[in-house]
Amino acid sequence: MQELTHFIDGAHVKGTSGRFTDVYNPATGEVQARVPLASPEELKAAIASAEKAQVGWGATNPQRRARVMMKFGQLINENMEKLAEAISREHGKTLPDAKGDVQRGLEVVEVCMGAPHMLKGEFTDDGGPGIDLYSLRQPLGVVAGITPFNFPAMIPLWKMAPALASGNAMILKPSERTPSCSLLLAELLKEAGLPDGVLQVVNGDKEAVDTILDDETIQAVGFVGSTPIAQYIYGRAATNGKRAQCFGGAKNHMIIMPDADMDKAADALVGAGFGAAGERCMAISVAVPVGQKTADTLIEKLIPRIEKLKVGPYTAGDDVDYGPVITSAARDRIKGLIDSGVDQGATLVRDGRDFSLQGYEDGFFVGPTLFDNVTPEMDIYKEEIFGPVLSQVRAETYEDALDLVVKNQYGTGTAIYTADGDTARDFAHRVNVGMVGINFPIPVPLSYFTFGGWKKSAFGDLNQYGPDAFRFYTKTKTVTARWFSGIKDGGEFNFKAMD
Numbered sequence: 001m002q003e004l005t006h007f008i009d010g011a012h013v014k015g016t017s018g019r020f021t022d023v024y025n026p027a028t029g030e031v032q033a034r035v036p037l038a039s040p041e042e043l044k045a046a047i048a049s050a051e052k053a054q055v056g057w058g059a060t061n062p063q064r065r066a067r068v069m070m071k072f073g074q075l076i077n078e079n080m081e082k083l084a085e086a087i088s089r090e091h092g093k094t095l096p097d098a099k100g101d102v103q104r105g106l107e108v109v110e111v112c113m114g115a116p117h118m119l120k121g122e123f124t125d126d127g128g129p130g131i132d133l134y135s136l137r138q139p140l141g142v143v144a145g146i147t148p149f150n151f152p153a154m155i156p157l158w159k160m161a162p163a164l165a166s167g168n169a170m171i172l173k174p175s176e177r178t179p180s181c182s183l184l185l186a187e188l189l190k191e192a193g194l195p196d197g198v199l200q201v202v203n204g205d206k207e208a209v210d211t212i213l214d215d216e217t218i219q220a221v222g223f224v225g226s227t228p229i230a231q232y233i234y235g236r237a238a239t240n241g242k243r244a245q246c247f248g249g250a251k252n253h254m255i256i257m258p259d260a261d262m263d264k265a266a267d268a269l270v271g272a273g274f275g276a277a278g279e280r281c282m283a284i285s286v287a288v289p290v291g292q293k294t295a296d297t298l299i300e301k302l303i304p305r306i307e308k309l310k311v312g313p314y315t316a317g318d319d320v321d322y323g324p325v326i327t328s329a330a331r332d333r334i335k336g337l338i339d340s341g342v343d344q345g346a347t348l349v350r351d352g353r354d355f356s357l358q359g360y361e362d363g364f365f366v367g368p369t370l371f372d373n374v375t376p377e378m379d380i381y382k383e384e385i386f387g388p389v390l391s392q393v394r395a396e397t398y399e400d401a402l403d404l405v406v407k408n409q410y411g412t413g414t415a416i417y418t419a420d421g422d423t424a425r426d427f428a429h430r431v432n433v434g435m436v437g438i439n440f441p442i443p444v445p446l447s448y449f450t451f452g453g454w455k456k457s458a459f460g461d462l463n464q465y466g467p468d469a470f471r472f473y474t475k476t477k478t479v480t481a482r483w484f485s486g487i488k489d490g491g492e493f494n495f496k497a498m499d
């Protein structure tokens with residue numbers, strides 16, 4: 001069986017802790033590799049050499065660092081197929097979806113090619129008599145990225161590209177379920193000219209994370225994952241004096257107004273609800289039609305679309321709509337939540353619990369599931385299911401629908417489908433959610449905006465990527481300078497070479 005590695009000081013390094021965890025092929029249920037789980041000693045050694053490497057990298061001028069990003073972007077493009085295959089093999093998402101995962105990360109690398117502009121400070125000329133003020137943006141030193149299983153390229157790239165372009169070294173601890181893509185990205189960064197030790201990919205579990213959180217060298221932690229872990233990491237990192245931004249789970253609602261184009265709304269819901277088996281932080285898991293007629297029409301339109309969905313392994317071709325979920329435990333949890341929805345009185349319109357695929361009986365598949373008449377007290381509404389399950393909650397009025405979104409504990413993304421600009425505008429202004437789509441189901445902002453949630457979906461300040469990322473990964477120093485009058489009063493004004 002394949003034994004994966006860490007990537008430390010510019011080379012693949014075997015784990016020495018003696019601890020491993022299995023990496024599955026979710027489509028077959030087979031173990032395809034094992035990944036080492038770093039010990040505190042392995043981590044501390046990686047951090048120590050990152051600290052040394054950061055000195056030279058931080059002193060490299062921003063434009064030269066940006067050139068590494070340019071080359072990195074080119075190499076990502078050239079290796080798109082290989083990266084996508086590594087993602088699909090461990091995550092189970094389809095190849096076109098895996099390429100989208102790489103693409104949305106690559107777009108952040110592209111913005112980081114312009115990092116010198118983002119790292120410019122500010123200047124005030126003559127803030128007082130003969131006094132100038134200027135500010136510098138300097139790297140933090142060694143920072144850490146801790147990432148989830150569901151976007152094995154995009155989220156590590158959201159972390160590493162701005163952190164490195166800003167002159168930091170990074171310890172990246174990818175998900176132990178999908179580690180291979182991060183190892184490939186580290187190889188490409190080396191080829192792009194990143195000095196050894198500036199990016200250390202250290203695989204591990206809670207033990208590695210806790211070592212990062214308590215280590216005095218690490219200056220900042222960027223985390224993405226589930227809400228309980230985000231809150232834990234934020235608390236422990238902040239207690240230890242680190243800068244931390246920790247993004248958590250989601251329960252994204254789409255409001256469908258009676259004047260919406262119902263075919264477009266149904267198409268959007270099927271893609272945003274079931275794509276990537278619902279394992280997206282921006283998946284729409286709750287449809288909120290306004291008015292009984294809208295709700296009845298929506299269900300009528302969703303059923304045939306759901307029946308047409310093709311579920312299968314990524315190897316079955318590009319017409320597969322979605323693949324398996326990540327582990328057998330995730331599959332069992334999702335099925336348990338569907339059971340609870342039935343027990344608590346929701347109407348099960350389409351049931352994916354017994355889904356089975358010939359030849360892939362041991363894969364972690366869940367068929368598309370649709371609930372109607374879901375209420376806020378039910379577990380299927382309260383919990384982030386993170387599976388191919390769409391819940392319809394019926395609302396009487398627009399205000400009731402808005403209130404539902406506002407009262408939900410999560411606030412990553414939301415959407416409204418309507419033909420009325422006034423309603424859409426009101427929604428965008430009043431909703432307490434970080435990213436809003438208007439007739440747009442998964443409103444992941446472009447890479448020169450920023451990505452982040454509100455409420456229990458994010459802990460700490462500033463968003464991921466865009467201008468916020470450069471603020472997060474640098475600290476500001478402000479210089480007040482006065483030069484006393486001197487040479488110009490009695491000096492030599494003839495042009496001559498500098499001594």
Ligand code: NAD
Binds near residue numbers: 204210250
């Ligand atoms: P997870 O919280 O289980 O794991 C995330 C990371 O934390 C992994 O690297 C893991 O090794 C580590 N970890 C897990 N348990 C830990 C513990 N007890 N102590 C310390 N570290 C621990 O999340 P996941 O299952 O990999 O990813 C799915 C979750 O991520 C979903 O909740 C999803 O909504 C969320 N997510 C959020 C965003 C966002 O931007 N808000 C984006 C993608 C995914």
